[in-house]
Structure formats: structure tokens, C-alpha cells
Amino acid sequence: MNELLSSDLSILLVEPSVTQRKIIAKELQEEGIEQIDFAEDFHSAKQHLSKNIPDLLISSMHFKDGDAYQLQKYLNTELSDYSIPFMLISSETRRQQLESFKQSGVIAILPKPFSKLHLGKAINATLDILAPQELELDLYDVHDLRVLVVDDSALARKHIIRILNNLGAQRFVEAEDGAQALAILENEMFDLIVTDYNMPEVNGQELTEQIRNSDKHSHIPVLMVTSEANDTHLANIAQCGVNALCDKPFEPDTVKKLIYQLLEQS
The missing domain is CATH 3.40.50.2300 (Response regulator)
Structure with a gap:
């Protein structure tokens, strides 16, 4: 409540x-x-x-x-x-x-x-x-959750981080597009990746495909946020290996439930 x-x-x-x-x-x-x-x-x-x-x-x-x-x-x-x-x-x-x-x-x-x-x-x-409520996890300490936020819009990144921060997450790294995210992933490990779909150079679908083909990062849950409304297009995105899809604009409670499911799944 x-x-x-x-x-x-x-x-x-x-x-x-x-x-x-x-x-x-x-x-x-x-x-x-x-x-x-x-x-x-x-x-x-x-x-x-x-x-x-x-x-x-x-x-x-x-x-x-x-x-x-x-x-x-x-x-x-x-x-x-x-x-x-x-x-x-x-x-x-x-x-x-x-x-x-x-x-x-x-x-x-x-x-x-x-x-x-x-x-x-x-x-x-x-x-x-x-008036946010902190996310309670059994497998993770939410305060230590390492999150990579990928979006070419600084405002969108700020909004996503605010939502996740409200849930208790504190450790964020930002990337302006998929190419920068891949460069960051060469040197760092994360517990969760939240990415936009529409981005220059390497979009969210291409980023997710490369993550899934990586021996080092293939296990990382990927939450994709997208403003795409076409069902066929969304189905194609889903096939690239994302763990969950969320529309823009998104409801904080929806994000909370999705992240709980992603991180607590066996």
C-alpha cells in the first residue's frame, strides 16, 4: 500500500x-x-x-x-x-x-x-x-543490483533510473546506444540490462542478440522498453532473446513486477 x-x-x-x-x-x-x-x-x-x-x-x-x-x-x-x-x-x-x-x-x-x-x-x-516501495528479492540484495541502462535519450535514462532507484537499486551504468553498451560489457558485469529498442548504430534487438551469443553475458536478464505498437514487430523483438518487454510510457508497478519475475526465476 x-x-x-x-x-x-x-x-x-x-x-x-x-x-x-x-x-x-x-x-x-x-x-x-x-x-x-x-x-x-x-x-x-x-x-x-x-x-x-x-x-x-x-x-x-x-x-x-x-x-x-x-x-x-x-x-x-x-x-x-x-x-x-x-x-x-x-x-x-x-x-x-x-x-x-x-x-x-x-x-x-x-x-x-x-x-x-x-x-x-x-x-x-x-x-x-x-511514494515508492522497495523491491524485496530472495536471490539478490536490491541495493547491490548492478544495472546497465541503455537508451539514446538522456531523459528516458533518467526516468528509468528514477523508477529503479525507487525500487531500491543504487548501482547504475548508462550507455547512449547499443554500441556503447557492448563496449561497457567487455569490461563489466551486470545483474540486469534495461534497454530501449530504437537506437542508432546498434539497436536494442541487435544488442540483445549479441548478449545472447556471448559466453560471458548470455545469462543476463534483458528488459526491453519500446514505443513500438506493431504486434508483428513486437513478436520479432521478442524472438531476439529479451526476457521481458515493456511499453513506453511504462507504469512503475509493471516494471517492478517484471524485474521481480526476471531476477527471481530459477
């Missing part, structure tokens, strides 16, 4: 439409959330953030003076020390338009309209980040 409850959360909702603000606020209130502040555009959001840091920022895609890309960039640069969870609510469905959000560690991307199930999962993911 999380000590932090949904009723404890403070939220900044950035939405230009008064009607949409009312609809989303009502849904949040039905989840038990009452501490909701509003902003209608990028400028008013920055003004609010200069005075109050929310537990979660929820944003629509477009404002009159900017968009969610700019807002998220502002959070990741000017307010990076706060690591504010970011949730996007958008009617956008084009993969290329959403890819940067998936790669940057958003807590959730909800469609318009979204279901109570969508929102409930996103709120739970926020609670898991803000």
Missing part, C-alpha cells in the same frame, strides 16, 4: 478550453483529488510553477502561446531538480507526434476522451513514483 493517497496529490492542469478543464477536473475529483490548480497556456503555467510545484502536471497538447513540447522541455531544463511527473492528454494519434513524449519519460499519455481506467492507472503510476 502507498502511504501517499490520491487525495494527497496536488495537480496543475494546463488546458486552454474551459469546458475541457471542467470535464478533466470532474474526473480527477471522482478519483479523490481536490487540490487542482489551472493554467490556460504556457505563460500562465510558468507563472504558477514559479510559486508552486505540483505533484503532477497534466497538460493538453496545444495552447495559444505554445504546446506541450515546450512545457515539458521547460520542466526538464528549468525545473529538472523537481522531477515533476508529466501526463499528456491529447486527441493526437500520429505516432511521430507522440514519440518524443514516449521517449522522454512521461508518466502517461491519455487520449481524448479518456476512460476512468486510463486515468486511474496514470494516478497510480504517479503515486508509485512519489
